[in-house]
Each structure stands twice: as structure tokens, then as C-alpha cells.
Amino acid sequence: MTLILSNDDVASVLTITDCMDVLEDAYRDLHAGTAVTRRRSDSLTLTEREDAIYGFKTMDGVIPNQGVAAVRLNSDIVTWPRVDGNLRRVKVPAAPNDRWVGLVLLFSTVNGEPLAIMPDGVVQRTRVGATNGLGVKYMARENAKSIGILGSGWQAVTQLQAACAVRDIEEIKVFSPNQGNRVAFAQEMNDLLDCEVAPVGSVEHCVTDVDIVMCASNSIEAIFFERWIRTGLHVSSIKMPEIEEPALRKADRVGLNYGQRQPDTVRGAGVNPPDRRTGTGWAVHEKFDFESCPKLPEMIAGEAIGRTNDDEITCFVNDMGLGLQFAAAAGVAYRKAKEKGLGNELPTDWFTEDVHP
Amino acid sequence: MTLILSNDDVASVLTITDCMDVLEDAYRDLHAGTAVTRRRSDSLTLTEREDAIYGFKTMDGVIPNQGVAAVRLNSDIVTWPRVDGNLRRVKVPAAPNDRWVGLVLLFSTVNGEPLAIMPDGVVQRTRVGATNGLGVKYMARENAKSIGILGSGWQAVTQLQAACAVRDIEEIKVFSPNQGNRVAFAQEMNDLLDCEVAPVGSVEHCVTDVDIVMCASNSIEAIFFERWIRTGLHVSSIKMPEIEEPALRKADRVGLNYGQRQPDTVRGAGVNPPDRRTGTGWAVHEKFDFESCPKLPEMIAGEAIGRTNDDEITCFVNDMGLGLQFAAAAGVAYRKAKEKGLGNELPTDWFTEDVHP
Numbered sequence: 001m002t003l004i005l006s007n008d009d010v011a012s013v014l015t016i017t018d019c020m021d022v023l024e025d026a027y028r029d030l031h032a033g034t035a036v037t038r039r040r041s042d043s044l045t046l047t048e049r050e051d052a053i054y055g056f057k058t059m060d061g062v063i064p065n066q067g068v069a070a071v072r073l074n075s076d077i078v079t080w081p082r083v084d085g086n087l088r089r090v091k092v093p094a095a096p097n098d099r100w101v102g103l104v105l106l107f108s109t110v111n112g113e114p115l116a117i118m119p120d121g122v123v124q125r126t127r128v129g130a131t132n133g134l135g136v137k138y139m140a141r142e143n144a145k146s147i148g149i150l151g152s153g154w155q156a157v158t159q160l161q162a163a164c165a166v167r168d169i170e171e172i173k174v175f176s177p178n179q180g181n182r183v184a185f186a187q188e189m190n191d192l193l194d195c196e197v198a199p200v201g202s203v204e205h206c207v208t209d210v211d212i213v214m215c216a217s218n219s220i221e222a223i224f225f226e227r228w229i230r231t232g233l234h235v236s237s238i239k240m241p242e243i244e245e246p247a248l249r250k251a252d253r254v255g256l257n258y259g260q261r262q263p264d265t266v267r268g269a270g271v272n273p274p275d276r277r278t279g280t281g282w283a284v285h286e287k288f289d290f291e292s293c294p295k296l297p298e299m300i301a302g303e304a305i306g307r308t309n310d311d312e313i314t315c316f317v318n319d320m321g322l323g324l325q326f327a328a329a330a331g332v333a334y335r336k337a338k339e340k341g342l343g344n345e346l347p348t349d350w351f352t353e354d355v356h357p
Numbered sequence: 358m359t360l361i362l363s364n365d366d367v368a369s370v371l372t373i374t375d376c377m378d379v380l381e382d383a384y385r386d387l388h389a390g391t392a393v394t395r396r397r398s399d400s401l402t403l404t405e406r407e408d409a410i411y412g413f414k415t416m417d418g419v420i421p422n423q424g425v426a427a428v429r430l431n432s433d434i435v436t437w438p439r440v441d442g443n444l445r446r447v448k449v450p451a452a453p454n455d456r457w458v459g460l461v462l463l464f465s466t467v468n469g470e471p472l473a474i475m476p477d478g479v480v481q482r483t484r485v486g487a488t489n490g491l492g493v494k495y496m497a498r499e500n501a502k503s504i505g506i507l508g509s510g511w512q513a514v515t516q517l518q519a520a521c522a523v524r525d526i527e528e529i530k531v532f533s534p535n536q537g538n539r540v541a542f543a544q545e546m547n548d549l550l551d552c553e554v555a556p557v558g559s560v561e562h563c564v565t566d567v568d569i570v571m572c573a574s575n576s577i578e579a580i581f582f583e584r585w586i587r588t589g590l591h592v593s594s595i596k597m598p599e600i601e602e603p604a605l606r607k608a609d610r611v612g613l614n615y616g617q618r619q620p621d622t623v624r625g626a627g628v629n630p631p632d633r634r635t636g637t638g639w640a641v642h643e644k645f646d647f648e649s650c651p652k653l654p655e656m657i658a659g660e661a662i663g664r665t666n667d668d669e670i671t672c673f674v675n676d677m678g679l680g681l682q683f684a685a686a687a688g689v690a691y692r693k694a695k696e697k698g699l700g701n702e703l704p705t706d707w708f709t710e711d712v713h714p
Contacts, residue, residue: 004707033626036402038415041395043680045421047466054466056419056426058395062411062625064402069413073428074714075464075471095470095709102714103471105460107432109404109411113452114432114460119710154713264621268419269390323400350361350701352452353476356511357431357459 001345003334005118009343013336014122016161019130019329020137024300026063026328027134030258031297035063037324039260045268052079052092053271057263061324063331064109070327072120075101080274084177086219087274104330114351116334116343120326121154123333127325128318129158131257131296132236135316136212137166138299138306139255140234144211145170150203150223151216152176152185155238157192159216163236164193167212172197175206204228215242226250234307235315243315245285252312253305254288259295260320281320290319358702360691362475366700370693371479373518376487376686377494381657383420383685384491387615388654392420394681396617402625409436409449410628414620418681420688421466427684429477432458437631441534443576444631461687471708473691473700477683478511480690484682485675486515488614488653489593492673493569494523495656495663496612497591501568502527507560507580508573509533509542512595514549516573520593521550524569529554532563561585572599583607591664592672600672602642609669610662611645616652617677638677647676 029035040059047054055076062069077092093100102120107113136144144167149156152174163169172195176182182199189197200206207213207228215237217223222244224235229250237243248254262281282290294304307314337343386392397416404411412433419426434449450457459477464470493501501524506513509531520526529552533539539556546554557563564570564585572594574580579601581592586607594600605611619638639647651661664671694700 004703006707007710007712034402036400036623036625038398038400038621038623041398041417043393043395043417043419043426045391045393045419045466047421054419054421054426054469056417056428056464058415058417058428060398060400060413060415062400062402062413064404064411064625069400069411069432071413071415071428071430073462075426075469077469091713093711093713094468096468096705097709097711099706099709099711100714101464101469101471101709103462103708105430105462107413107458109402111451111453112411112432112434112458114458117708119708119712119714121710121712121714124714125712264395266393266395268393268421344707346361346703348453349456350363351460351474351476352454352456352458353364353478354450354454354456355364355476355478355482356448356450357457357476357478357481 002114002348002351003116003338004344004346005116005337007119007122009337010118010122010333013340014126014329014333016126016129016158017165018332019126020133020162020165022328022332023130023134023325026324027297027300029063029065030324031301034065035324037061037322039264040320041264043266044271046270047077052077053273059321059323061322061327062109063324063327066328066331067109068327068331069107069109070104070323070330072104072323072326086221088218089220104326106330106334113348118330123326123329125155125158127329128155128238129162131318132159132238132316133162133166134296135236135255136163136234139314139316140167140212141232141310146210147212147214148173148206148210149214149216150175150206152181153218156185156216159214160189160193163212169195171195173200173206173210175200175203217242229313231311233313238318240284240317240319245288248285248288248315250313251315254293254315254317255306256290256293256295256317256319258322259290359471359705359708360473360695361701361703362473362694364476364479366694367475367479367690370697371483371686371690373483373486373515374522375689376483377490377519377522379685379689380487380491380682383681384654384657386420386422387681388658391422392681394418394679396621397677398621400623401628403627404434409434410630416678416680418679418684419466420681420684423685423688424466425684425688426464426466427461427680427687429461429680429683443578445575446577461683463687463691470705475687480683480686482512482515484686485512485595486519488675489516489595489673490519490523491653492593492612493520496671496673497524497569498589498667503567504569504571505530505563505567506571506573507532507563509538510575513542513573516571517546517550520569526552528552530557530563530567532557532560574599586670588668590670595675597641597674597676602645605642605645605672607670608672611650611672611674612663613647613650613652613674613676615654615679616647
């Protein structure tokens with residue numbers, strides 16, 4: 001049977017520590033060459049709405065030691081509104097019932113069969129959190145005790161869970177431009193995490209007197225600036241533009257997830273998104289030398305160093321998602337969901353065939 | 358609702374003429390730049406079977422004028438046996454119930470929603486047939502009346518249907534090394550097509566005194582040779598290696614489907630398939646100048662010429678599949694299946710989400 005899982009199913013089984021464990025293994029395999037990941041591709045065209053474009057995004061990964069392959073795909077109607085002064089890339093929930101469209105399809109590398117189909121949302125935020133958590137594990141001070149987080153949205157939850165899983169965090173400050181959001185989020189995190197979480201009214205207050213700053217915004221412009229850099233700080237971001245280039249330059253070391261220069265973009269006639277240079281990929285920071293940055297697979301394999309002493313300033317830039325991450329995270333979600341009898345089972349024959357394709 | 362279609366559903370609605378019509382439109386859009394197609398990628402790793410590799414293949418296409426985007430994927434266990442002296446690339450039906458795994462997922466470019474999921478088999482052979490049919494339409498003599506076809510397998514059916522849809526074919530000869538196969542196939546085609554179809558006992562007999570030769574084999578070595586080239590002949594192939602390089606050189610003009618040099622291949626450690634240089638991509642014919650060959654989108658748009666007179670020798674090499682072709686063909690299959698009430702409907706909410714991915 002092929003398992004159809006919902007985001008709720010995935011959320012009920014996929015813990016951040018599971019995800020970090022399976023990602024570490026996958027990164028070791030990637031470094032060793034036994035696992036592979038195919039660069040994300042974006043196919044962009046016009047759509048009926050004149051203020052939007054249609055984007056079809058896919059990425060693949062194969063991890064034979066975990067027995068899984070996956071494609072993650074997004075079928076998006078994308079707009080670029082300006083919110084609170086910052087340019088944002090906003091996907092419109094245009095599908096029936098005001099929903100978004102993102103999927104992970106999971107396959108077996110042993111016999112090729114389709115194991116599961118699931119939405120990508122929970123997998124996505126868990127793998128983003130786990131990745132930045134690995135950034136904290138390999139790059140932040142061992143004795144880091146406090147975090148300031150910029151952002152209180154969907155991604156911020158797993159960022160904090162992951163950081164707390166690898167460091168003994170006692171205190172967290174939350175800033176978001178919207179007071180209601182930051183208060184509600186701080187309350188939610190207080191209940192979820194074993195430490196003090198408090199909303200703060202200014203971004204300067206949030207980034208002061210903390211060991212780690214985590215950017216977890218939807219902004220495609222800088223939200224963390226050079227003037228906030230201090231001895232021993234670790235700054236983490238989930239989107240390339242969040243940390244401004246002068247701040248990256250001031251760091252002793254900038255770590256990357258995997259180091260992909262840019263997505264493989266196929267752009268139709270008339271498609272000119274405003275974030276062509278400011279959204280994804282190294283070109284966001286035109287003059288920064290990402291090529292020589294240590295990458296997570298190298299740090300995990302012990303072939304690159306994330307931090308040498310408590311005084312160093314480190315940044316971690318979660319530069320681009322990998323199909324490999326979705327294979328690993330969806331794989332563990334599938335195995336645990338199957339054990340628990342979650343999801344809707346469909347005949348595997350619906351997704352296979354008796355003719356040689 | 359999202360429609361789950363079977364190969365039988367697709368076969369019952371997707372005609373070769375539908376497919377050729379929709380492909381011509383898609384190629385015009387591709388040439389104009391409004392439609393896009395993302396190069397096929399192959400992610401290859403080891404698998405448990407020592408004589409096989411695991412291959413995860415994906416390709417995407419978006420055609421906003423037809424309202425569709427698609428990814429076509431294959432999750433394959435691949436082996437390389439030698440059959441009748443020729444090296445073949447054989448996908449093992451290793452999934453439950455001895456089945457293969459290939460899918461097309463179709464999405465709307467208007468609102469992003471998942472429209473349909475279907476196996477790729479019937480779509481694949483229909484789009485391959487339609488593509489070579491367009492090769493015949495734009496490159497074979499207008500007065501071509503006879504075909505010799507090499508191969509009697511799954512792909513051969515649509516090759517003949519497509520050629521007969523664009524030329525007034527009266528006589529077809531079929532050769533395949535296996536007598537039972539060629540006799541059964543000739544009988545089947547006699548019933549299906551409005552012309553005489555006869556099996557022949559030698560490949561030389563098959564390629565002699567015909568206006569068109571169609572290669573429709575599973576071979577990854579040459580099966581059509583220079584010595585068989587004659588004035589006015591059109592030779593068509595579904596796999597890059599089928600027509601040997603000296604034969605291509607002897608042609609006045611060689612047309613390509615779209616002209617992709619090679620797939621975007623990510624190869625894991627230890628993966629050394631024997632067809633590394635002989636399977637797919639231009640490297641099969643090391644010295645041939647594919648770059649300057651006319652491509653179907655150019656011929657359809659009237660910006661390249663396929664044939665100038667009845668004496669020219671032309672070849673058409675269906676060099677690599679396109680995500681665009683799957684979007685077009687699956688799109689028309691979906692629309693017709695929906696009209697007829699075919700397939701299994703699943704809630705679209707199963708494949709969409711209420712969180713921003």
C-alpha cells in the first residue's frame with residue numbers, strides 16, 4: 001500500500017531530534033558520495049493573475065543507506081507585496097479551499113515502489129529547523145545559553161526546538177514587528193520548551209545580550225545588521241538575504257548548508273520577479289566568497305571546523321533546500337507513521353504500472 | 358477533486374492525433390518562450406542488487422497557455438543485460454506485483470492545484486510516437502507511402518499510428534529478431550491501421566524499398582547502418598544510439614526533438630553503468646555536430662526547414678524526452694478523462710495544505 005499522509009500525521013511523528021539524527025546520517029552519506037541530491041530547479045512562467053507568476057519547483061534526493069528517494073515539489077502562485085516596509089515573496093493560497101500546493105513523494109531504493117505521498121509543509125519546517133539546529137551544534141559556543149529570535153511565524157517553532165535540542169538554552173527573546181504575534185508565539189514556546197521565552201518590543205533588545213541570534217523571517221531583505229555583531233555570537237538564518245553582507249564579512253566563519261550557488265532556473269518570456277537578485281542563491285550577496293565557506297556535510301564528516309574557541313563570531317546561512325533533506329525527513333516520518341497506522345492507504349498498483357515505461 | 362488515472366484510462370482517451378496537436382501547440386509556445394521545460398535529471402546510486410543501480414529520473418514542464426504544469430518521474434531498478442547480441446538497458450519490474458514505477462503529476466498554472474496523477478507508460482509511448490510523427494510530418498517526403506519498422510514492442514505501435522496520421526501510408530514491413538513477436542505485432546497493426554502490415558524475416562528486407570524507416574527498439578547500440586541509406590529516405594529513431602553515426606553523416610539533414618546535450622546526471626559513488634557513453638545524450642555520437650541540427654520547435658514555428666525536395670535524405674533523432682511533452686499529453690488526457698468520468702477521484706485537500714510551505 002502507498003501511504004497518503006497529512007501534515008497532522010507528519011507533525012505527530014516527526015520530531016526535531018529524529019530529523020536531526022537522520023539528516024546527520026544523510027549528510028555523512030552525501031559527503032561520502034553514496035547519497036546524492038539534485039539541485040533545485042525553478043520553472044517560472046506567467047499566469048492569469050497579472051501581479052503574480054506561476055512557479056513549479058522541484059528537487060530530488062536519494063539515500064540508499066536509508067532505502068529512500070524523494071522528490072519535493074511546489075506548484076505556486078507567487079506575488080511580491082511590501083509588508084512593514086520589507087519586500088516579501090508571498091505564495092498565494094490559490095488552490096481550492098484557499099490552500100497551498102507542496103508535496104513530497106517518497107520511493108524505495110530497494111524496489112522502486114512509491115512508499116508515501118505527503119504535503120511538504122511540516123517536513124519543510126522540520127528540515128529547516130533541523131538544518132539550522134545542526135548549524136548551532138557545529139558552530140555555536142558549547143556554553144550558549146540564550147537566544148534572540150527574529151520572527152514568530154511557522155518556521156520559528158522548529159528553529160527554537162532544534163537549537164534547544166543541541167544546547168542547554170535557558171532564555172529566549174522573541175521579536176516580531178507585530179505585537180500580537182510575538183506575544184502569542186512566546187506563550188506557545190514557553191509551553192513547548194523547557195526554558196523562559198519572552199516577547200520583546202524592539203529588535204535591538206532582542207539581539208542584545210544573547211549567545212545566538214536566529215533569523216526566522218519571510219523577508220527577502222536584510223533583517224540582521226553588522227552593528228549587532230559581538231564577540232562569541234552565533235547568527236543563524238533561514239533565508240540567504242536575512243543577514244546583511246557586512247555582517248557576514250565581520251564573522252570569523254560563515255557556514256553553509258550545502259553550498260549551491262543558485263537554483264537551476266528556467267524562466268519563461270515576460271517573467272521578471274523583483275527578487276531576481278535578492279531572493280535565493282549566492283548572488284544575493286554579490287561580493288561574498290561563499291565558495292570557501294565550510295559546509296554542513298564537511299563539518300559533520302569532521303573535515304571542516306565550525307568554531308575553534310568561544311570568542312569567534314560565526315554565522316550559519318541555510319542557503320538552499322536539498323531533495324536529500326526531504327528524502328531523509330519524509331523517510332523517517334513514513335516509517336513512524338506506518339508503525340502507528342496513520343494516514344490513508346491506497347493500492348500501490350495505482351501508482352505503479354505493468355508496462356515498461 | 359484530484360483524479361487518479363490508470364494506463365487504461367489514459368489509453369482510452371489519449372489519441373495520437375490529440376497528442377500531436379497539443380504537442381505542436383506546446384512547441385510553438387516553447388519556441389516563443391511562454392512555455393518552459395526543465396532538463397531531465399538522473400540521480401543514480403547503488404541499490405541492494407549488485408547487478409543493478411537505482412535511478413531516480415525527473416523532468417518538468419510548464420505550459421501556461423494550456424493551463425498545465427507537470428513533473429514526470431521514474432523510480433527504477435536498472436540492469437544492462439545483453440539480448441540477441443545487443444547491450445540493452447532494462448528496467449526491472451521490482452515493485453510489488455512485478456511492476457514498474459513511473460508517474461506524471463499534473464498541476465494547474467491558474468491556481469496551482471494538483472489536477473491528476475497517472476502512470477507514465479501510455480503518456481510516454483504516445484508522446485514518443487507523436488514526436489516521431491512530427492518528425493515525419495516536417496521531414497519525410499510528402500508522398501511517402503511505405504514504412505519499414507525495426508522493433509515490435511510497446512513503442513512501435515504509436516510510431517506507426519503517428520506516421521500514418523501525417524502521411525498516406527499504404528504498406529508497412531515489420532522486422533524484429535523474434536519471429537513470434539513480429540508476426541503478432543504485424544497482425545495487431547493490420548487490425549489497427551488502414552494499410553497492409555507484413556512481418557519480414559530479415560532486417561535488410563525491412564529497410565529496402567520503403568520511403569521511411571522507423572527504429573523503435575530497446576537497443577542502446579546501433580541498429581540502422583549507413584549502407585541502408587538511399588535517396589529520399591527518412592529515418593526515424595526513438596533512442597540516440599539506434600542510427601549509427603556514419604548514417605547520420607550521410608543524411609542531408611538531421612532533425613532533433615529539442616536538442617539537449619545530455620541529462621543533468623548526479624552519480625553516486627560506485628555507480629558505473631555500462632551505457633555511460635552509449636545510452637542517452639549527444640555523447641553517443643562523439644563527433645556529430647548536433648548543435649546546428651534543426652529542432653522540432655524551430656521547424657513547427659517555421660524557422661527551420663525539415664526537407665527541401667523529395668531526393669533529400671533526412672533523419673529524425675528523438676534525442677531526449679521533455680517535461681513539456683508530459684505536461685501537454687497528460688493535460689489532454691486529464692481533460693478528456695474528466696469529461697468521461699474516468700478514474701478515481703480523491704479529495705484535492707489530500708494533496709494540498711493549509712500551511713505556507
